[in-house]
Amino acid sequence: MKRTSYPKEDIKVLLLEGVSRSALDTFRHAGYSHIEFHEKALPEDELKRAIADAHIVGIRSRTHLSEEVLAEAKRLIAVGCFCIGTNQVDNVTAEKLGVPVFNAPYSNTRSVAELVIAETILLIRRIPEKNAECHRGGWAKSASGSFEVRDKVLGIVGYGHIGTQVGVLAESLGMRVIFYDIEPKLSLGNARPAASLDELLKRADVVTLHVPETPQTKLMIGNAQLQRMRAGAMLVNASRGTVVDIEALATNLRNGHISGAAIDVFPVEPKGNDDPFVSPLVGMDNVILTPHIGGSTLEAQENIGIEVASKLVRYSDNGSTLSAVNFPEVSLPGHPESRRLLHIHRNVPGILSRINDVFSRAKINIDGQYLQTSPQVGYVVIDVSTSEEHAVALKDELAAIPDTLRARVLY
Ligand SMILES: NC(=O)c1ccc[n+]([C@@H]2O[C@H](COP(=O)([O-])OP(=O)(O)OC[C@H]3O[C@@H](n4cnc5c(N)ncnc54)[C@H](O)[C@@H]3O)[C@@H](O)[C@H]2O)c1
Ligand SMILES: O=C(O)CC[C@@H](O)C(=O)O
Secondary structure, eight states: OOSOSSOGGGSOEEEOTTOOHHHHHHHHHTTOOOEEEOSSOOOHHHHHHHHTTOSEEEEOSSOOBOHHHHHHOTTOOEEEESSSOOTTBOHHHHHHTTOOEEOOSSTTHHHHHHHHHHHHHHHHTTHHHHHHHHHTTOOOOOOTTOOOSTTOEEEEESOSHHHHHHHHHHHHTTOEEEEEOSSOOOOOTTOEEOSSHHHHHHHOSEEEEOOOOOTTTTTOBOHHHHHHSOTTEEEEEOSOGGGBOHHHHHHHHHTTSEEEEEEOOOSSOOSSTTSOOOOTTTTOTTEEEOSSOTTOOHHHHHHHHHHHHHHHHHHHHHOOOTTOSSSOOOOOOOOTTSEEEEEEEEOOTTHHHHHHHHHHHTTOOEEEEEEEEOSSEEEEEEEEOOOHHHHHHHHHHHHTSTTEEEEEEOO
16 A cells, blocks of 8 residues: 655655754654755745745744745645744744644753753852953952852742753752742752742842743843842843843843843844854853853754654654644554545534545545644544545545645545
């Protein structure tokens, strides 16, 4: 039996931003040979051209898949974010177009947590200033303002996959951990929830941010919040650049209220390694600046490459949408003796009976049917025993149902 209605070698996979080679290996191993690979993010006009005939697109955090860009992607079946954050994709538009978006929710979390712990120790010991002084030929040998992290209070904002790991590592160094999250969370070890963000800001010696980019987290650390932090406290941000008012942070660093910071993410980041980096924090000795590399370790990138490419292959080969961030999730068994049809539709009353009518009119027995819906979209997978030609005819009938977003014969 022919295993796919569309030859795999014709499925164009567009991979941007230098995703790990492990992603290419995963696609190739699964039989996908039409891969366009770019080391960098593409400028918007080039992106629109490249995405126009792509079936699968893989990006990291720099590529913005806006409504306008997605409108050009006429053949797109799925998006893979080879990272945790998916804020760079207009997920609502993607869902409305019937395009699931996948990410790697865990693979780089340990790398971020390790960086944050390292930066916390460096900041508390005043290493950034001492390092800068030595590079200038100075010799600032002094204990003044330098402390051990033991017994200091670490305030974690966003106690999710990264925040919890930071907490566990910090406790192993003898720090006292408090956290603030909008959801009720199980405390690990001796970590304690703070009653509010303000309470956390008042108590912590070091505040570290691990929230996603959402409308609620936009500028959640502004001048008022920085002023509520203890005099001389420090801030670490390896979450998203939109979470902190960077000008307010620069002001509070200059006036000494905040005595140090480690910032990995910025409101505006260079598109590529050749573009200049501009920030009000440049030139401040008490600030560790890193180019959004919290998750950039070889281990993390290799694992992300395999994880996200495998999810995309699984969707393309089998229809499973498990762990899609914007789409009804179905985990599908293989049904090797059947033909598999997919139908993605607007979630409107009566559409399921129209779908089932197609099969009852054709007097076709359904071997298996899997359905999930979100408020906007319904996703139904139908396994039937029939010829390839008949499956294609059924797909055409399904495609003609009003409110259909996509209909495909998978195999
Ligand atoms: N610097 C990097 O390279 C890098 C790498 C990985 C992830 N990140 C960023 O870190 C973020 C966190 O990653 P994660 O894996 O821990 O995510 P996660 O979803 O596991 O945890 C996020 C936590 O933040 C909480 N939260 C959401 N809104 C909040 C609010 N307004 N106030 C307080 N808490 C809130 C959530 O309830 C959740 O517990 C990601 O969304 C991503 O943007 C950055
Ligand atoms: O690799 C990237 O570009 C982003 C990494 C990180 O911010 C994430 O969201 O996982």
